[in-house]
Amino acid sequence: MLGTVAVLLLGITCWAQQTEYSEQQRLNMESHVGNMTGHATIGAPIYKRFCIGCHGVVGDGQGENAMWIDPKPRNFTIAIFRCRSTPTGTLPTDTDLYDTVGRGMLNSNMPHWLPLTNQDRVDLVAYVKHFSPRWLTEKPGTPIVIPPEPPVTADRIKEGRAVFQKMECWKCHGVTGRGNGPSAATLTDDENRPILPFNFHDSQRFKCGETDAAMYKDFMTGLDGSPMPSFADNLKPDEAWELVMYLRTLQPEDTVEKQIAKQIGLKPLEPNGQLPETPATPAPAGNPAGEKSTNSSGTK
Amino acid sequence: MKTRSKVAGMLAALLLVATVALTHGPKVSAAANGKVTGTVKLDGTAPHMKGIDMSKDPFCVKYHANSPAQLELVVVGKNGGLENVVLYLSQGLSAEAASQKPSTTPVFDQKGCQYTPHVLAMDVGQEYKVTTSDPTAHNIHPEPNPMTGNIPWNRSQPPGAAPIVQSWKAEEVAIPVKCNIHPWMHGYHVVVKGPYATTNDDGSYTIENVPPGSYTVTAWQETYGTQTQKVTVAGGQAATANFTFKAK
Numbered sequence: 001m002l003g004t005v006a007v008l009l010l011g012i013t014c015w016a017q018q019t020e021y022s023e024q025q026r027l028n029m030e031s032h033v034g035n036m037t038g039h040a041t042i043g044a045p046i047y048k049r050f051c052i053g054c055h056g057v058v059g060d061g062q063g064e065n066a067m068w069i070d071p072k073p074r075n076f077t078i079a080i081f082r083c084r085s086t087p088t089g090t091l092p093t094d095t096d097l098y099d100t101v102g103r104g105m106l107n108s109n110m111p112h113w114l115p116l117t118n119q120d121r122v123d124l125v126a127y128v129k130h131f132s133p134r135w136l137t138e139k140p141g142t143p144i145v146i147p148p149e150p151p152v153t154a155d156r157i158k159e160g161r162a163v164f165q166k167m168e169c170w171k172c173h174g175v176t177g178r179g180n181g182p183s184a185a186t187l188t189d190d191e192n193r194p195i196l197p198f199n200f201h202d203s204q205r206f207k208c209g210e211t212d213a214a215m216y217k218d219f220m221t222g223l224d225g226s227p228m229p230s231f232a233d234n235l236k237p238d239e240a241w242e243l244v245m246y247l248r249t250l251q252p253e254d255t256v257e258k259q260i261a262k263q264i265g266l267k268p269l270e271p272n273g274q275l276p277e278t279p280a281t282p283a284p285a286g287n288p289a290g291e292k293s294t295n296s297s298g299t300k
Numbered sequence: 301m302k303t304r305s306k307v308a309g310m311l312a313a314l315l316l317v318a319t320v321a322l323t324h325g326p327k328v329s330a331a332a333n334g335k336v337t338g339t340v341k342l343d344g345t346a347p348h349m350k351g352i353d354m355s356k357d358p359f360c361v362k363y364h365a366n367s368p369a370q371l372e373l374v375v376v377g378k379n380g381g382l383e384n385v386v387l388y389l390s391q392g393l394s395a396e397a398a399s400q401k402p403s404t405t406p407v408f409d410q411k412g413c414q415y416t417p418h419v420l421a422m423d424v425g426q427e428y429k430v431t432t433s434d435p436t437a438h439n440i441h442p443e444p445n446p447m448t449g450n451i452p453w454n455r456s457q458p459p460g461a462a463p464i465v466q467s468w469k470a471e472e473v474a475i476p477v478k479c480n481i482h483p484w485m486h487g488y489h490v491v492v493k494g495p496y497a498t499t500n501d502d503g504s505y506t507i508e509n510v511p512p513g514s515y516t517v518t519a520w521q522e523t524y525g526t527q528t529q530k531v532t533v534a535g536g537q538a539a540t541a542n543f544t545f546k547a548k
Binding site: 078079080088089090133134137138166167168171172182183186187188190222224225226227228229230231232233234272 | 356357358436437439440441443446447449451452453454455456457458461462464480481482483
Protein backbone atom coordinates (compact mmCIF):
# COMPACT_ATOMS: atom_id res chain seq x y z
CA MET A 1 0.00 0.00 0.00
CA LEU A 2 2.82 2.38 0.92
CA GLY A 3 4.39 1.49 -2.38
CA THR A 4 1.30 2.58 -4.25
CA VAL A 5 1.26 5.91 -2.40
CA ALA A 6 4.94 6.44 -3.21
CA VAL A 7 4.37 5.69 -6.87
CA LEU A 8 1.38 8.03 -6.92
CA LEU A 9 3.37 10.81 -5.24
CA LEU A 10 6.22 10.33 -7.69
CA GLY A 11 3.75 10.55 -10.52
CA ILE A 12 2.31 13.78 -9.16
CA THR A 13 5.74 15.41 -8.73
CA CYS A 14 6.76 14.40 -12.24
CA TRP A 15 3.56 15.90 -13.57
CA ALA A 16 4.08 19.09 -11.59
CA GLN A 17 7.56 19.49 -13.03
CA GLN A 18 6.24 19.27 -16.54
CA THR A 19 5.53 22.99 -16.67
CA GLU A 20 9.03 23.34 -18.13
CA TYR A 21 8.29 22.41 -21.71
CA SER A 22 10.85 20.45 -23.59
CA GLU A 23 12.56 21.87 -26.66
CA GLN A 24 10.88 19.19 -28.75
CA GLN A 25 7.45 20.16 -27.43
CA ARG A 26 8.09 23.76 -28.32
CA LEU A 27 9.43 22.91 -31.77
CA ASN A 28 6.02 21.44 -32.56
CA MET A 29 4.75 25.03 -32.55
CA GLU A 30 2.61 26.03 -35.49
CA SER A 31 1.35 29.38 -36.74
CA HIS A 32 -1.72 30.11 -38.79
CA VAL A 33 -2.13 33.15 -41.01
CA GLY A 34 -4.98 33.12 -43.47
CA ASN A 35 -4.86 29.67 -45.03
CA MET A 36 -1.11 29.31 -44.51
CA THR A 37 0.36 27.15 -41.75
CA GLY A 38 3.86 27.69 -40.44
CA HIS A 39 6.10 25.16 -38.68
CA ALA A 40 8.81 26.05 -36.18
CA THR A 41 11.16 23.38 -37.48
CA ILE A 42 10.99 24.88 -40.98
CA GLY A 43 11.34 28.41 -39.62
CA ALA A 44 14.47 27.49 -37.64
CA PRO A 45 17.02 27.61 -40.50
CA ILE A 46 15.50 30.89 -41.76
CA TYR A 47 15.81 32.40 -38.28
CA LYS A 48 19.40 31.20 -38.07
CA ARG A 49 20.16 32.80 -41.41
CA PHE A 50 18.48 36.21 -40.96
CA CYS A 51 17.41 36.90 -37.35
CA ILE A 52 19.92 35.31 -35.01
CA GLY A 53 22.42 38.18 -35.26
CA CYS A 54 20.16 40.56 -33.32
CA HIS A 55 17.58 38.37 -31.59
CA GLY A 56 20.13 35.79 -30.44
CA VAL A 57 20.46 32.01 -30.33
CA VAL A 58 17.82 31.60 -27.62
CA GLY A 59 15.62 34.46 -28.82
CA ASP A 60 16.32 36.66 -25.81
CA GLY A 61 17.24 39.71 -27.91
CA GLN A 62 20.90 39.36 -26.94
CA GLY A 63 22.39 38.55 -30.34
CA GLU A 64 25.92 39.67 -31.10
CA ASN A 65 24.70 42.88 -32.77
CA ALA A 66 22.29 43.77 -29.97
CA MET A 67 24.74 45.92 -28.03
CA TRP A 68 25.21 48.27 -30.98
CA ILE A 69 21.60 49.01 -31.74
CA ASP A 70 18.85 51.02 -30.12
CA PRO A 71 15.89 50.42 -29.82
CA LYS A 72 16.97 46.97 -28.66
CA PRO A 73 15.89 43.75 -30.42
CA ARG A 74 12.78 42.10 -28.97
CA ASN A 75 13.16 39.42 -26.32
CA PHE A 76 10.96 36.56 -27.56
CA THR A 77 11.28 34.49 -24.38
CA ILE A 78 8.83 36.70 -22.43
CA ALA A 79 6.54 37.15 -25.46
CA ILE A 80 5.72 40.82 -24.83
CA PHE A 81 5.18 42.62 -28.13
CA ARG A 82 4.55 46.26 -29.02
CA CYS A 83 2.47 45.81 -32.17
CA ARG A 84 -0.68 43.84 -31.47
CA SER A 85 -4.32 43.92 -32.44
CA THR A 86 -5.10 42.41 -28.99
CA PRO A 87 -5.72 44.21 -25.67
CA THR A 88 -2.85 45.18 -23.37
CA GLY A 89 -1.50 42.26 -21.34
CA THR A 90 -2.35 39.59 -23.91
CA LEU A 91 -0.42 37.65 -26.54
CA PRO A 92 -0.62 38.96 -30.11
CA THR A 93 -2.22 36.94 -32.87
CA ASP A 94 -0.08 35.06 -35.41
CA THR A 95 -1.20 37.60 -38.01
CA ASP A 96 0.11 40.46 -35.83
CA LEU A 97 3.57 38.86 -35.72
CA TYR A 98 3.43 38.03 -39.42
CA ASP A 99 2.56 41.64 -40.23
CA THR A 100 5.42 42.89 -38.04
CA VAL A 101 7.93 40.68 -39.88
CA GLY A 102 6.63 41.97 -43.19
CA ARG A 103 6.46 45.62 -42.15
CA GLY A 104 9.56 45.84 -40.00
CA MET A 105 9.69 48.08 -36.95
CA LEU A 106 9.75 51.59 -38.32
CA ASN A 107 12.40 53.86 -36.79
CA SER A 108 14.43 50.89 -35.58
CA ASN A 109 17.00 48.46 -36.95
CA MET A 110 14.34 45.90 -37.77
CA PRO A 111 13.90 46.02 -41.56
CA HIS A 112 10.89 44.70 -43.43
CA TRP A 113 11.36 41.13 -44.56
CA LEU A 114 9.35 41.29 -47.76
CA PRO A 115 12.18 39.60 -49.73
CA LEU A 116 11.25 36.43 -47.87
CA THR A 117 8.28 34.52 -49.20
CA ASN A 118 4.97 34.64 -47.35
CA GLN A 119 5.44 31.01 -46.35
CA ASP A 120 8.92 31.77 -44.99
CA ARG A 121 7.48 34.51 -42.81
CA VAL A 122 4.72 32.28 -41.47
CA ASP A 123 7.33 29.65 -40.60
CA LEU A 124 9.42 32.34 -38.90
CA VAL A 125 6.43 33.33 -36.76
CA ALA A 126 6.11 29.73 -35.60
CA TYR A 127 9.81 29.66 -34.69
CA VAL A 128 9.59 33.02 -32.90
CA LYS A 129 6.70 31.62 -30.84
CA HIS A 130 8.68 28.50 -29.94
CA PHE A 131 11.00 30.62 -27.76
CA SER A 132 8.39 31.30 -25.09
CA PRO A 133 6.43 28.68 -23.12
CA ARG A 134 3.67 31.29 -22.79
CA TRP A 135 2.37 30.19 -26.20
CA LEU A 136 1.70 26.73 -24.80
CA THR A 137 -0.28 27.91 -21.77
CA GLU A 138 -2.01 31.07 -23.01
CA LYS A 139 -4.19 31.99 -25.93
CA PRO A 140 -3.80 35.24 -27.86
CA GLY A 141 -6.21 38.00 -26.85
CA THR A 142 -9.34 38.78 -28.82
CA PRO A 143 -8.45 41.36 -31.49
CA ILE A 144 -10.04 44.76 -30.96
CA VAL A 145 -12.73 45.84 -33.40
CA ILE A 146 -11.81 48.78 -35.61
CA PRO A 147 -14.98 50.50 -36.89
CA PRO A 148 -14.85 52.28 -40.27
CA GLU A 149 -13.27 55.71 -40.19
CA PRO A 150 -15.77 58.60 -40.36
CA PRO A 151 -15.19 61.36 -42.95
CA VAL A 152 -12.69 64.07 -42.01
CA THR A 153 -14.33 67.34 -40.96
CA ALA A 154 -13.11 70.50 -39.27
CA ASP A 155 -15.24 69.70 -36.20
CA ARG A 156 -13.75 66.23 -35.86
CA ILE A 157 -10.23 67.63 -36.07
CA LYS A 158 -11.07 70.17 -33.35
CA GLU A 159 -12.59 67.39 -31.24
CA GLY A 160 -9.40 65.43 -31.76
CA ARG A 161 -7.41 68.28 -30.27
CA ALA A 162 -9.73 68.21 -27.26
CA VAL A 163 -9.12 64.46 -26.90
CA PHE A 164 -5.35 65.07 -27.13
CA GLN A 165 -5.80 67.56 -24.27
CA LYS A 166 -8.21 65.49 -22.16
CA MET A 167 -6.30 62.20 -22.37
CA GLU A 168 -3.17 64.21 -21.59
CA CYS A 169 -1.25 62.78 -24.54
CA TRP A 170 0.77 66.01 -24.31
CA LYS A 171 2.30 64.94 -20.99
CA CYS A 172 4.70 62.81 -23.03
CA HIS A 173 4.18 63.81 -26.67
CA GLY A 174 4.27 67.56 -25.96
CA VAL A 175 1.63 70.24 -26.50
CA THR A 176 2.66 70.56 -30.15
CA GLY A 177 3.25 66.82 -30.62
CA ARG A 178 7.01 67.10 -30.88
CA GLY A 179 7.65 64.36 -28.34
CA ASN A 180 8.91 66.86 -25.79
CA GLY A 181 6.22 66.84 -23.07
CA PRO A 182 7.07 67.34 -19.38
CA SER A 183 7.38 63.57 -18.82
CA ALA A 184 9.30 62.80 -22.02
CA ALA A 185 12.78 63.01 -20.56
CA THR A 186 12.26 60.38 -17.86
CA LEU A 187 10.44 57.71 -19.88
CA THR A 188 11.86 54.20 -19.75
CA ASP A 189 10.76 50.91 -21.26
CA ASP A 190 10.01 47.77 -19.24
CA GLU A 191 13.71 47.00 -18.97
CA ASN A 192 14.49 50.48 -17.67
CA ARG A 193 16.16 51.68 -20.85
CA PRO A 194 15.47 55.30 -21.84
CA ILE A 195 12.90 55.65 -24.58
CA LEU A 196 11.49 58.63 -26.49
CA PRO A 197 7.84 59.40 -27.19
CA PHE A 198 6.92 59.78 -30.86
CA ASN A 199 7.51 63.14 -32.52
CA PHE A 200 4.56 63.61 -34.88
CA HIS A 201 6.36 66.36 -36.83
CA ASP A 202 9.22 64.01 -37.65
CA SER A 203 7.49 61.56 -39.93
CA GLN A 204 4.45 59.37 -40.23
CA ARG A 205 6.55 56.25 -39.82
CA PHE A 206 4.77 54.94 -36.74
CA LYS A 207 6.35 51.87 -35.21
CA CYS A 208 3.30 49.67 -35.75
CA GLY A 209 2.23 50.83 -39.19
CA GLU A 210 1.50 54.05 -41.03
CA THR A 211 -2.23 53.75 -41.72
CA ASP A 212 -5.03 55.49 -39.83
CA ALA A 213 -6.26 52.11 -38.63
CA ALA A 214 -2.77 51.33 -37.26
CA MET A 215 -2.86 54.58 -35.25
CA TYR A 216 -6.33 53.72 -33.95
CA LYS A 217 -5.02 50.33 -32.89
CA ASP A 218 -2.05 51.89 -31.08
CA PHE A 219 -4.39 53.93 -28.83
CA MET A 220 -6.66 51.01 -28.06
CA THR A 221 -4.06 48.30 -27.43
CA GLY A 222 -1.13 50.29 -26.10
CA LEU A 223 2.42 49.37 -27.03
CA ASP A 224 3.22 46.72 -24.42
CA GLY A 225 6.73 46.89 -23.04
CA SER A 226 6.85 50.65 -23.64
CA PRO A 227 5.37 53.57 -21.64
CA MET A 228 2.49 53.93 -24.13
CA PRO A 229 -0.64 52.70 -22.29
CA SER A 230 -3.90 51.40 -23.66
CA PHE A 231 -6.69 53.99 -23.75
CA ALA A 232 -9.38 51.42 -24.52
CA ASP A 233 -11.10 51.99 -21.14
CA ASN A 234 -11.60 55.70 -21.67
CA LEU A 235 -11.61 56.40 -25.39
CA LYS A 236 -14.78 55.94 -27.43
CA PRO A 237 -14.31 54.79 -31.06
CA ASP A 238 -15.34 58.22 -32.38
CA GLU A 239 -12.89 59.98 -30.08
CA ALA A 240 -10.09 57.69 -31.21
CA TRP A 241 -10.79 58.50 -34.87
CA GLU A 242 -10.90 62.22 -34.04
CA LEU A 243 -7.54 61.88 -32.36
CA VAL A 244 -6.15 60.19 -35.48
CA MET A 245 -7.40 63.15 -37.55
CA TYR A 246 -5.87 65.72 -35.21
CA LEU A 247 -2.49 63.94 -35.17
CA ARG A 248 -2.50 63.91 -38.99
CA THR A 249 -2.53 67.74 -38.92
CA LEU A 250 0.87 67.66 -37.23
CA GLN A 251 2.56 65.45 -39.82
CA PRO A 252 5.19 66.75 -42.25
CA GLU A 253 3.34 65.23 -45.22
CA ASP A 254 0.56 67.14 -46.90
CA THR A 255 -2.68 65.64 -45.62
CA VAL A 256 -6.35 66.56 -45.97
CA GLU A 257 -6.41 67.12 -42.23
CA LYS A 258 -3.50 69.52 -42.51
CA GLN A 259 -5.22 71.58 -45.20
CA ILE A 260 -8.40 71.83 -43.14
CA ALA A 261 -6.42 72.79 -40.05
CA LYS A 262 -4.77 75.57 -42.06
CA GLN A 263 -8.12 76.83 -43.33
CA ILE A 264 -9.66 77.06 -39.86
CA GLY A 265 -6.43 78.32 -38.31
CA LEU A 266 -6.20 75.48 -35.79
CA LYS A 267 -3.78 76.27 -33.00
CA PRO A 268 -1.88 73.78 -30.86
CA LEU A 269 -2.48 73.47 -27.10
CA GLU A 270 -1.19 76.16 -24.78
CA PRO A 271 2.22 75.46 -23.20
CA ASN A 272 0.48 74.55 -19.93
CA GLY A 273 -1.60 71.90 -21.70
CA GLN A 274 -4.83 73.92 -21.89
CA LEU A 275 -6.95 74.30 -25.00
CA PRO A 276 -6.14 77.60 -26.73
CA GLU A 277 -8.58 80.48 -26.55
CA THR A 278 -10.58 80.68 -29.74
CA PRO A 279 -9.66 83.84 -31.65
CA ALA A 280 -13.26 84.12 -32.95
CA THR A 281 -14.24 86.39 -30.05
CA PRO A 282 -12.90 89.85 -30.81
CA ALA A 283 -14.33 91.33 -27.60
CA PRO A 284 -11.85 91.21 -24.67
CA ALA A 285 -12.59 89.56 -21.33
CA GLY A 286 -16.07 91.07 -21.23
CA ASN A 287 -17.79 88.24 -23.11
CA PRO A 288 -17.14 84.94 -21.36
CA ALA A 289 -20.46 83.50 -22.53
CA GLY A 290 -19.48 83.99 -26.15
CA GLU A 291 -16.13 82.34 -25.56
CA LYS A 292 -17.78 79.39 -23.96
CA SER A 293 -20.12 78.81 -26.85
CA THR A 294 -17.32 78.85 -29.41
CA ASN A 295 -15.25 76.58 -27.22
CA SER A 296 -18.04 74.13 -26.61
CA SER A 297 -17.25 72.15 -29.73
CA GLY A 298 -13.86 71.42 -28.25
CA THR A 299 -14.88 70.51 -24.72
CA LYS A 300 -18.05 68.55 -25.10
CA MET B 301 -11.61 -18.25 8.13
CA LYS B 302 -14.93 -16.48 8.15
CA THR B 303 -14.26 -14.58 11.37
CA ARG B 304 -10.84 -13.61 10.06
CA SER B 305 -12.36 -12.00 6.96
CA LYS B 306 -14.95 -10.35 9.17
CA VAL B 307 -12.21 -8.84 11.33
CA ALA B 308 -10.33 -7.76 8.24
CA GLY B 309 -13.50 -6.16 6.90
CA MET B 310 -14.08 -4.32 10.15
CA LEU B 311 -10.49 -3.14 10.21
CA ALA B 312 -10.80 -1.88 6.67
CA ALA B 313 -14.00 -0.03 7.58
CA LEU B 314 -12.27 1.52 10.59
CA LEU B 315 -9.37 2.59 8.40
CA LEU B 316 -11.81 4.15 5.97
CA VAL B 317 -13.55 6.05 8.75
CA ALA B 318 -10.19 7.21 10.10
CA THR B 319 -9.06 8.44 6.67
CA VAL B 320 -12.31 10.27 6.13
CA ALA B 321 -12.03 11.84 9.57
CA LEU B 322 -8.42 12.85 8.92
CA THR B 323 -8.96 14.34 5.49
CA HIS B 324 -12.11 16.15 6.47
CA GLY B 325 -10.82 17.15 9.90
CA PRO B 326 -10.07 20.81 9.19
CA LYS B 327 -13.52 21.33 7.70
CA VAL B 328 -15.20 20.31 10.92
CA SER B 329 -13.17 22.77 12.98
CA ALA B 330 -13.36 25.50 10.34
CA ALA B 331 -15.64 27.52 12.59
CA ALA B 332 -12.88 27.77 15.17
CA ASN B 333 -10.34 29.53 12.94
CA GLY B 334 -7.62 31.33 14.84
CA LYS B 335 -5.43 34.23 13.87
CA VAL B 336 -1.84 35.41 13.86
CA THR B 337 -1.09 38.81 15.32
CA GLY B 338 2.01 40.80 16.17
CA THR B 339 4.00 43.91 15.41
CA VAL B 340 6.79 44.61 13.00
CA LYS B 341 9.40 47.05 14.25
CA LEU B 342 12.48 48.73 12.97
CA ASP B 343 15.63 48.38 15.07
CA GLY B 344 17.78 51.50 14.78
CA THR B 345 17.28 54.92 13.25
CA ALA B 346 15.04 55.06 10.25
CA PRO B 347 16.95 55.91 7.08
CA HIS B 348 16.35 59.37 5.67
CA MET B 349 13.72 59.32 2.97
CA LYS B 350 14.51 61.68 0.13
CA GLY B 351 11.95 64.25 -0.93
CA ILE B 352 10.34 63.92 -4.36
CA ASP B 353 10.67 66.61 -6.99
CA MET B 354 7.22 66.73 -8.57
CA SER B 355 7.82 69.89 -10.58
CA LYS B 356 6.90 68.04 -13.82
CA ASP B 357 3.25 68.32 -12.88
CA PRO B 358 1.84 71.51 -11.32
CA PHE B 359 -1.08 69.65 -9.76
CA CYS B 360 1.22 67.29 -7.84
CA VAL B 361 3.28 70.22 -6.58
CA LYS B 362 0.16 72.03 -5.42
CA TYR B 363 -1.19 68.94 -3.66
CA HIS B 364 1.97 68.58 -1.63
CA ALA B 365 2.45 72.30 -0.96
CA ASN B 366 1.96 71.81 2.81
CA SER B 367 3.10 68.20 3.18
CA PRO B 368 6.23 67.57 1.12
CA ALA B 369 6.18 64.17 -0.56
CA GLN B 370 8.86 61.65 0.36
CA LEU B 371 9.97 58.29 -0.91
CA GLU B 372 8.26 55.41 0.91
CA LEU B 373 11.01 52.78 0.87
CA VAL B 374 10.91 52.54 4.69
CA VAL B 375 7.94 54.05 6.51
CA VAL B 376 8.27 54.15 10.30
CA GLY B 377 5.25 55.10 12.40
CA LYS B 378 4.44 55.18 16.11
CA ASN B 379 6.86 53.38 18.50
CA GLY B 380 9.20 52.36 15.72
CA GLY B 381 6.48 50.34 13.99
CA LEU B 382 7.16 49.54 10.34
CA GLU B 383 4.34 50.29 7.94
CA ASN B 384 3.66 48.58 4.59
CA VAL B 385 5.01 45.18 5.63
CA VAL B 386 3.05 42.27 4.17
CA LEU B 387 2.61 39.14 6.31
CA TYR B 388 1.43 35.85 4.93
CA LEU B 389 1.59 32.12 5.61
CA SER B 390 4.27 30.83 3.29
CA GLN B 391 4.14 27.24 4.53
CA GLY B 392 1.69 24.97 6.32
CA LEU B 393 -1.57 25.95 4.66
CA SER B 394 -3.73 23.11 3.41
CA ALA B 395 -4.61 23.28 -0.27
CA GLU B 396 -8.18 24.00 0.71
CA ALA B 397 -7.32 26.92 3.01
CA ALA B 398 -4.87 28.32 0.46
CA SER B 399 -7.46 28.31 -2.29
CA GLN B 400 -10.03 30.28 -0.28
CA LYS B 401 -10.28 33.84 -1.49
CA PRO B 402 -11.45 36.77 0.62
CA SER B 403 -14.63 38.39 -0.65
CA THR B 404 -13.26 41.94 -0.25
CA THR B 405 -11.94 44.04 -3.13
CA PRO B 406 -8.78 45.88 -2.12
CA VAL B 407 -8.39 49.36 -3.59
CA PHE B 408 -5.20 50.85 -5.02
CA ASP B 409 -5.78 54.59 -5.26
CA GLN B 410 -3.75 57.24 -7.05
CA LYS B 411 -3.82 60.26 -4.77
CA GLY B 412 -1.58 63.30 -4.83
CA CYS B 413 0.58 61.56 -7.44
CA GLN B 414 1.40 58.73 -5.05
CA TYR B 415 -0.11 55.30 -4.49
CA THR B 416 -2.43 54.74 -1.53
CA PRO B 417 -1.64 52.25 -0.15
CA HIS B 418 1.96 52.15 -1.26
CA VAL B 419 1.90 48.35 -0.91
CA LEU B 420 -1.28 46.42 -1.72
CA ALA B 421 -1.52 42.80 -0.65
CA MET B 422 -4.01 40.42 -2.24
CA ASP B 423 -4.83 36.81 -2.82
CA VAL B 424 -4.22 34.94 -6.07
CA GLY B 425 -7.29 35.49 -8.22
CA GLN B 426 -8.74 38.10 -5.87
CA GLU B 427 -10.11 41.11 -7.73
CA TYR B 428 -8.64 44.50 -6.88
CA LYS B 429 -9.57 47.97 -8.01
CA VAL B 430 -7.32 50.73 -9.32
CA THR B 431 -8.90 54.14 -8.77
CA THR B 432 -7.77 57.70 -9.28
CA SER B 433 -8.53 60.69 -7.06
CA ASP B 434 -6.29 63.03 -9.04
CA PRO B 435 -7.31 65.66 -11.61
CA THR B 436 -4.26 64.66 -13.65
CA ALA B 437 -3.81 61.63 -15.93
CA HIS B 438 -1.92 58.56 -14.76
CA ASN B 439 -1.00 55.33 -16.46
CA ILE B 440 -0.95 52.17 -14.39
CA HIS B 441 1.84 49.91 -15.44
CA PRO B 442 2.46 46.82 -13.28
CA GLU B 443 5.59 44.90 -14.25
CA PRO B 444 5.35 41.31 -13.00
CA ASN B 445 7.64 38.58 -14.25
CA PRO B 446 5.72 37.23 -17.28
CA MET B 447 7.08 33.74 -16.68
CA THR B 448 5.10 33.41 -13.42
CA GLY B 449 1.81 33.56 -15.29
CA ASN B 450 1.20 37.21 -14.34
CA ILE B 451 1.29 39.28 -17.50
CA PRO B 452 2.36 42.96 -17.48
CA TRP B 453 -0.18 45.48 -18.73
CA ASN B 454 -0.32 49.25 -19.15
CA ARG B 455 -3.53 51.26 -19.07
CA SER B 456 -4.29 54.93 -19.01
CA GLN B 457 -6.50 56.48 -16.33
CA PRO B 458 -7.31 60.12 -17.08
CA PRO B 459 -9.07 62.29 -14.45
CA GLY B 460 -12.51 60.99 -13.53
CA ALA B 461 -11.99 57.65 -15.28
CA ALA B 462 -13.82 54.57 -14.02
CA PRO B 463 -11.92 52.17 -11.74
CA ILE B 464 -9.94 49.38 -13.39
CA VAL B 465 -10.78 45.96 -11.94
CA GLN B 466 -8.13 43.28 -12.32
CA SER B 467 -6.69 40.22 -10.62
CA TRP B 468 -3.39 38.35 -10.69
CA LYS B 469 -3.16 34.73 -11.76
CA ALA B 470 -0.12 33.59 -9.78
CA GLU B 471 1.68 34.10 -6.49
CA GLU B 472 4.33 36.82 -6.76
CA VAL B 473 6.13 38.80 -4.05
CA ALA B 474 6.22 41.48 -5.21
CA ILE B 475 5.02 43.09 -8.45
CA PRO B 476 6.38 46.62 -8.99
CA VAL B 477 3.77 49.10 -10.22
CA LYS B 478 4.71 52.35 -11.87
CA CYS B 479 3.35 55.37 -13.70
CA ASN B 480 5.41 56.43 -16.71
CA ILE B 481 3.98 59.94 -16.70
CA HIS B 482 5.10 60.53 -13.09
CA PRO B 483 8.34 58.55 -12.82
CA TRP B 484 8.53 58.85 -9.03
CA MET B 485 5.29 56.94 -8.59
CA HIS B 486 6.23 53.49 -7.46
CA GLY B 487 4.27 50.92 -5.51
CA TYR B 488 3.87 47.18 -5.12
CA HIS B 489 1.24 44.51 -5.49
CA VAL B 490 1.99 41.53 -3.24
CA VAL B 491 0.15 38.44 -4.45
CA VAL B 492 0.02 35.52 -2.00
CA LYS B 493 -1.99 32.37 -1.47
CA GLY B 494 -4.27 32.24 1.56
CA PRO B 495 -4.76 34.73 4.41
CA TYR B 496 -2.54 37.79 4.61
CA ALA B 497 -2.22 41.12 6.41
CA THR B 498 -0.43 44.44 5.95
CA THR B 499 0.97 46.39 8.91
CA ASN B 500 -0.71 49.58 10.10
CA ASP B 501 1.16 52.79 10.84
CA ASP B 502 2.16 51.42 14.28
CA GLY B 503 3.53 48.21 12.76
CA SER B 504 0.74 46.03 14.10
CA TYR B 505 -1.04 43.41 12.06
CA THR B 506 -3.56 40.58 12.34
CA ILE B 507 -3.91 37.73 9.88
CA GLU B 508 -7.51 36.60 10.31
CA ASN B 509 -9.14 33.31 9.37
CA VAL B 510 -6.21 31.00 10.01
CA PRO B 511 -7.24 27.34 10.44
CA PRO B 512 -5.56 25.62 13.41
CA GLY B 513 -2.14 24.24 12.52
CA SER B 514 1.56 24.98 12.29
CA TYR B 515 2.73 27.61 9.86
CA THR B 516 5.66 29.61 8.66
CA VAL B 517 4.82 33.32 8.73
CA THR B 518 6.75 35.42 6.23
CA ALA B 519 7.13 39.18 6.60
CA TRP B 520 8.07 41.07 3.44
CA GLN B 521 9.37 44.62 3.39
CA GLU B 522 10.31 46.24 0.09
CA THR B 523 13.76 47.46 1.22
CA TYR B 524 14.76 44.90 3.84
CA GLY B 525 13.46 41.75 2.17
CA THR B 526 11.84 38.85 4.02
CA GLN B 527 11.94 37.27 7.48
CA THR B 528 10.21 34.10 8.60
CA GLN B 529 8.93 32.68 11.89
CA LYS B 530 7.21 29.46 12.85
CA VAL B 531 3.91 29.66 14.70
CA THR B 532 1.27 27.22 15.89
CA VAL B 533 -2.30 28.37 15.81
CA ALA B 534 -4.81 26.65 18.12
CA GLY B 535 -8.52 26.64 17.27
CA GLY B 536 -10.06 30.05 17.96
CA GLN B 537 -6.85 31.33 19.50
CA ALA B 538 -4.42 34.05 18.45
CA ALA B 539 -0.78 33.15 17.90
CA THR B 540 1.83 35.90 18.13
CA ALA B 541 4.70 36.53 15.75
CA ASN B 542 6.69 39.74 16.21
CA PHE B 543 9.32 40.75 13.70
CA THR B 544 12.21 43.20 13.87
CA PHE B 545 14.03 44.47 10.83
CA LYS B 546 17.48 46.00 11.33
CA ALA B 547 17.89 49.49 9.90
CA LYS B 548 20.61 49.61 7.28
